[in-house]
Amino acid sequence: MAVPSILTICVNYHNDEQTLRFVRQLLGQKCLCDQKVVIVDNSETPVAEGALWDEAGTNERICLYHPGKNLGYYGGAAWGLREYTKKFPLPDWVIVCNTDMQFVRADFLSNLCALYSTSEHAVVAPAIISGASGRDLNPFMKERPTRARMHFYKWAFRYYPLLMTYQVLGLVKNKIQFMSTFAGPRSKASSEEKVRLPQQIYAPHASFVIYNRKYFTCGGTLDYSVFLYGEEIFIAETVKRLGLTILYDPRLEVLHLQHATTNIFKSRRIPNFMKEAAEYCADTFF
Numbered sequence: 001m002a003v004p005s006i007l008t009i010c011v012n013y014h015n016d017e018q019t020l021r022f023v024r025q026l027l028g029q030k031c032l033c034d035q036k037v038v039i040v041d042n043s044e045t046p047v048a049e050g051a052l053w054d055e056a057g058t059n060e061r062i063c064l065y066h067p068g069k070n071l072g073y074y075g076g077a078a079w080g081l082r083e084y085t086k087k088f089p090l091p092d093w094v095i096v097c098n099t100d101m102q103f104v105r106a107d108f109l110s111n112l113c114a115l116y117s118t119s120e121h122a123v124v125a126p127a128i129i130s131g132a133s134g135r136d137l138n139p140f141m142k143e144r145p146t147r148a149r150m151h152f153y154k155w156a157f158r159y160y161p162l163l164m165t166y167q168v169l170g171l172v173k174n175k176i177q178f179m180s181t182f183a184g185p186r187s188k189a190s191s192e193e194k195v196r197l198p199q200q201i202y203a204p205h206a207s208f209v210i211y212n213r214k215y216f217t218c219g220g221t222l223d224y225s226v227f228l229y230g231e232e233i234f235i236a237e238t239v240k241r242l243g244l245t246i247l248y249d250p251r252l253e254v255l256h257l258q259h260a261t262t263n264i265f266k267s268r269r270i271p272n273f274m275k276e277a278a279e280y281c282a283d284t285f286f
Contacts, residue, residue: 004113005034005091007084010099011076013042016052019099027061031109036088038063040080042070073206074231078222090216097208102255104129112210112252122215122244123235125204126252127196137256139201139248140232144240147286150233154282157275196250204246206231207256218242228270230277237285 008026012019023037039056041064048066056064065083067076077096093112105111108126116124128137211220219242224234239246 006093007091008095009038009077011040022099029109030106038080040076041066072227074224094211100257104253119212121247123246124210125248127250131257137205140205141203144202150282150286153278157278198249201248203232203236226277226280228273230281233281
């Protein structure tokens with residue numbers, strides 16, 4: 001029997017150290033599989049040098065591509081997959097993820113292959129434990145949101161004060177959740193423990209998404225036309241359109257090393273990206 005093939009695509013943007021640390025941990029996974037990594041270097045600097053490029057030059061399992069400009073998260077991932085498949089066949093699994101991730105166990109990939117040697121699901125969403133709140137970011141959405149909800153986001157995100165309020169409330173919620181993880185033992189019958197079972201969901205958190213080959217062979221794509229944000233809705237609606245399914249499985253677990261910050265927007269462009277994503281998702285899918 002042929003060993004399963006797994007391709008992980010991550011996008012680097014002026015963050016070589018973090019990306020290199022993640023890739024080394026990924027390639028250190030204990031898995032009898034054909035594993036490769038695509039790094040899309042969205043950094044505008046055209047100089048192909050440094051530790052990241054050195055690592056790629058000495059490790060045949062790493063493909064480092066430079067589009068020459070910043071294509072965004074899924075824009076970069078889609079471009080990277082196209083470049084990869086010019087030379088290599090489509091693998092059994094494609095993982096698209098951030099580089100600020102950490103594996104809880106060294107057998108993450110082997111567990112994926114064992115649990116889903118044959119899979120009826122197009123997408124698998126692992127448990128993603130947030131460094132900001134200590135909670136699982138999945139399921140991102142268990143059920144499809146209403147049209148009214150999506151168009152509310154579209155209009156609310158048009159106005160900077162409302163967007164700021166939304167972000168502040170999100171940070172407060174994260175801090176409360178983070179503190180609650182240290183508030184004492186939880187009841188074994190808690191709703192959170194009940195939900196941590198494999199289940200079909202509407203949308204996975206986009207920081208770490210596992211695509212089965214059938215997602216692509218059935219017509220799925222990574223070509224999301226928005227620069228940043230809203231990838232979860234794009235994934236969910238693509239899977240829905242194709243008549244496929246997404247499974248959340250907490251038996252697979254990663255850490256998302258995000259952290260709470262008082263600097264809500266790291267870039268002045270972020271509010272514009274959020275506004276664009278909210279408008280696109282509402283108008284395109286709802």
